[in-house]
Amino acid sequence: MSPKHEARLPLAFIPAGSEVLLAAFGDDIDPLQREQLTAYGLAESRPLKVLQQRPMTVILADEVELALEHVVARHIWVERKDNENGS
Secondary structure, X not given: OOHHHHHOEEHHHOOOOOEEXXXXXXXXXXXXXXXXXXXXXXXOOOEEEEEEOOOXXXXXXXXXXXXXXXXXXXXXXXXEOOOOOOO
């Protein structure tokens, strides 16, 4: 049993104010877009803070604030940080 797989959710479904770790990019994100996201600091196991979900998903990755369309955010897989309260 792997709790990490059970806890993996699309970024688009994470409530604003939550802090998560980037788990993986889904296969539906094309290689160029994946390269651009990586250039902005998005990489596996990096912490992200969700700032808002509407009208776009806005996240904070280190010092960089990024706005993502929901069609992209639905294919970025994240997991809750182990040290979050209530986990």
